Amino acid sequence: MEDQENQTDKSTSPVDTTPKVTGIGGIFFFSDNPQETKEWYTKNLGLEINEWGSSSFDSRNIHRPDEINTLQWSPFKKGSEYFAPSKKEFMINYRVQNIEGLVNKLKENGVTILDGIATHDYGKFVHIMDSEGNKIELWEP
């Protein structure tokens, strides 16, 4: 049963281009002192801080077990412009598939899109606002 389900996942996922969120790609939150906060989490909870100043949690893709997916965790200096125009203390990054299709759908739905899709080596990014003024980062790795 388990195996059958896995096989179905494997065989259907490569062609699944439904524009949607598939996971959490990052959690960012304000801190009065990000350096101290990182040190506290390293010392007490065993987080490893990488060269970009964040901690990276690895998991494997549910559809493609060979694929490693990462989730970035990072405290930001309180008031960081990165969360603007949101006034919240946190921002979530969501892993998505078919970011272009998703942005088109969101435009049709009248969702506030804050920027254009930016393409980097590590993926494509776009920022939107949810129904309560939370800025969201969408990331297609």
Place this chain on the structure above:
Amino acid sequence: MTMKKIALIIVVLATSFCFGFAFKTIITNNTGDDTKLKRVTSIGGIFFKCKDPKKVREWYKTHLGLNTNQYGTVFEWRQATDSSKKGFSQWSPFAEKTKYFEPSTKEFMINYRVDNLEALVEELKKEGVTITDTMATYDYGKFVHIVDIEGNKIELWEPNDIEYEKLGNQLGTQTTK
């Protein structure tokens, strides 16, 4: 003479073999004890306050494709160290007036998955970290809450992913993946 030599060599080899085993066991045990406590292994959930949790759940379902139920959604993935094991992270919007984040006054709370909660709690106590409750045990895992250096309440969860998945199936809801 030759027979004696052979016998001696066998004895020497056998002895080194046994010593090798013994040393390997000693070394493994020693280093194992020091590095055993892995503490946090991944993110188990993200919870945040909002004015209208129901509307927020619907918004994320409509626009971003989250498979939400009355609690939010569960993200399903596989463990990095063993792809045969699934892992789950809970995503839940909470009402602004929730007491669940107290004593933290922040707008969010993070749940961290840990390997061995009992051992970790013992360590954290020794280290003087504020622990806000006692460990609660459910079928789907053990939980305890602590406060970080900046007053953020943290939920620590030693999951039982098999039971957690069963619970989701009983609720009849799909995960997001």
